[in-house]
Amino acid sequence: MGLLRGSSRTQPDFPGWRMFHPGEAEAVARILVIDDDGFYRGVIRRILEDGGHQVLETEDGREAVDLYHRFHPDVVVTDIFMPGMDGGEVIRALRAVDNHVKIVAVSGGGAFYDVDVLDMARKLGAAVILRKLDPKERILGEVDRILKAPSAP
Numbered sequence: 001m002g003l004l005r006g007s008s009r010t011q012p013d014f015p016g017w018r019m020f021h022p023g024e025a026e027a028v029a030r031i032l033v034i035d036d037d038g039f040y041r042g043v044i045r046r047i048l049e050d051g052g053h054q055v056l057e058t059e060d061g062r063e064a065v066d067l068y069h070r071f072h073p074d075v076v077v078t079d080i081f082m083p084g085m086d087g088g089e090v091i092r093a094l095r096a097v098d099n100h101v102k103i104v105a106v107s108g109g110g111a112f113y114d115v116d117v118l119d120m121a122r123k124l125g126a127a128v129i130l131r132k133l134d135p136k137e138r139i140l141g142e143v144d145r146i147l148k149a150p151s152a153p
Contacts (some may be wrong), residue, residue: 061085
């Protein structure tokens, strides 16, 4: 059973989330979004939910690793630049527990600096690299592509 944002039913485990109930449409995929920017987290959540996905979100890298253990999402979307545990550390930590995790790295940093950082994210194990200004169609297209790709280390 998955968790999905919204509903007036009681929430035993995670505030603002609910369990699926019989007769409800299943989500295409469960996606964990990690970003310290609440505005962008909300934007990406809406894009992914509009694409039929179920979204779990956090602003904290350490909490993200815990949520990954608890909910086993199909895809993880992580910002690179975050206070505390940054995106590179999140990617390494997730790869250490699941070498098949499908990771999308995202950055909103400057154009020149972004190239090196996003290249580093790819070397750490991100399968997809996105910029925060990428259009909705690219985001959903890349998520669809990574979902269809075989899980490989």
